[in-house]
Amino acid sequence: MKFLGIDGGGTHIAASLINESGDILKKIEIETGVNLTSVDQERLKRIISTVKAKTTEVDGIVVSFSGAGTSQRKIQLLDIFKEIFDIDNIVVYNDGESILYSLFKGSSLAIVIAGTGSLIIGMDKDQNMVRSGGWGHLFDDVGGGFWISTRIIQEAFRFRDKLREFDPIFNLLLKFYSCENIEELTSLQGKKDFKTIISSFTKKALEKPTNLVEEIINEGISDLTLRCKKILDSLGINDLYLSGSLFKSEYYLQKFQEFMYNYSLHPSNFDVSEQMALLARKYFLTE
Template sequence: MLILGIDGGGTKTEAVLLDEKARILNYRRGEACNVATLSEDAIAKVICSLLKDLSKVDIAVLGLAGAGRKKHLEKATRAVSRVLEAKQLIIMPDAEIALYSSTLFKPGILIIAGTGSIAYALDSSGNTYRCGGLGYLLDDEGSGYWIGLRVLQTVAKMLDSREKPSLLLEKTLEFLNVSTLDELVELTYSRLTVSDIASLAKIALELFEEDVYCRRIIGEACRELAQLAKCVAIKAGISSSTIFCQGGLFDSSTFTKLTELMLRKVFKKKIELKKPLFKPVVGALLFAWKKLGWDLDSLLVSLKNYSFLLNE
């Protein structure tokens, strides 16, 4: 029996091959697999690169970035079917497998804050709920893009004499290698991508202690994320004192602590914000295992032995 789990994210893809005795047969990493932005051919190529000496599995569960929208899910299904033969093929958003790898199928909440942001919840009947994740124009509050755009706007206002210059101005201009408002405007509209803008979040995090603008931006981001979690908790009808977190912004302990504080305010009780033990790809394996009707505990015991499946 061959079980394949894949986590295709915006920066890399991970694939794990498992047998019915909960032994890992193979672990591979490949390129990013955002199905909203990649063509059908490109998706097939990424998946194919992970399947060396393998085209047939019994059950494959793939969590792919961008698969939350019907049109992209259909494209991904066509692409994957071209290169992978599976008795059962299940594709879902990457955030959903991350949810399973976090709560291990118990009711719970996961906040993800990287370039974008989203909150996901699982209730006791196994239903999932989401809040946010509508992309950089429509919301993604508290995400890296959201923070980075505010950094850009603040710096533009400083150069336009509408805000007092601060350390944030100096560091951002240095990072972007520009020196005037004209150059900043030119760069913004000609070359900065969504992920370039999101990368400015790290400047705001670095200057959190020293710069009042950064404190304000980061504080608002953490509050927005807490509200996202509250919204999904209400949708799912669950009340938990542990909330899981994932994504680049939570690599910062400042960011994590402040979000925990905001969660406490929003939920009006102490909430522990916790990094999941397992990486998202494990969520795909758990989902497949559960689908086969097998007991999760024995699988979990086995997977804990593979350090490459654990979050550092």
Template structure:
């Protein structure tokens, strides 16, 4: 039986969606990370081999009957990564159509059912991606936490730490963020934050502090409100750049908001959506109801 596969290739895990050619689900699986920036070529190649092997074993199908496969992963649409991933998938025995794209396009298709529109991601990192009906693609941001990721959970968390130190020094007005951060990390002194930031914490650890900014904002903290407003402004500017580049100003297209910041901080999602629709009233702001692996499978079906 012919089938398609969609893979959402993350930096900590990957999700696989296997479907019949009529779109009906065969199975869903979770496997190891398949993001080249997080793991490197050899590890990603092995993870793909393991994931596809699990799918064949669980479904009883053969890899030769895979009519099409789509892998969406951060940065995978760049030429070098694109070539490497195609080679890895072919090395697993896939002879059907292979589509490699970034991690945003499957989210767009999962939410809108179309390969046209905009995706804005604000999770640990941030990214804006747009695609028009002619296939023109535009991307803004997504440069990583050391260079960019403005408006992301990491950005919000790091700004909270910086504000806590500035408040502790007396350079800024008092904020509840310092107390909240120390309590969350079970620290007694502000100095304990230094080895945490420089030696221990990863991107996700810093991004996890974004929830404290929301907590402080809900309690009326002005510093927290400023941090969240700055994040909204950054995400809006990224989005506006996409809209202008693809001439979506007067088009009825979907703008998909995805990621933990949009999902867990209502103020950010609400005010971001308001800013977009106030300037571009025809744009429909939505959140995805299906995951990116489902969207990748839909892209695979559309490629046939």
């Protein structure tokens, strides 16, 4: 028997194929964003079909997708996977739920995800979920990569309109996107993969933070950590798992730790697609 785990995020989709013994048979990664809040259904079908073409027949799939935070989106994604893979043994989680189920050992726990977007989600000992944030790039995701880059771009336009002083990050911004002037940044909104493209600047901005970047990071992390504390207090726990690409930035992680100095933080570096494959094996392995 073979089992597939899929991790779909704002910048890429990764898949792991394992056998019934848990051995890795194949790893797949496609560099394109698949967050359900910003990708249309037909494009999503093409991407998932590409994953299907790179795998053999499978006996079970567990999917972890950012943006799959509502029952409607889960059903939409489940229907697409059933159509393309032609099996019924499929479970769909959002990116926070999937990690919680992988880490759950019978006690309450919580995780914060800071990647393209942001989300804080927890689970009590009875597996009841609590969450804060992660409501999509238009309404929330404060402290995530897309939000940080967007805030920098907003301030660049404020500088262009003579509403604020210059910051060196504006020159780096123009160079990064090969723009001659700030006005040309408006074209980013029309890109098909705009969420991935815009959020990609955050990694560069965090390498040598300017005064403006520091202000924006403090603003975002202040909001994000307040949400974390509310979730942890509601669960009566002190430990928080960290996941997502932003925690790979030494600067971002340090700032986050400063805001959460009274709590125990645990970076989680496991491969999500592999963990989803192992969950699929657990759920669907038959004698």
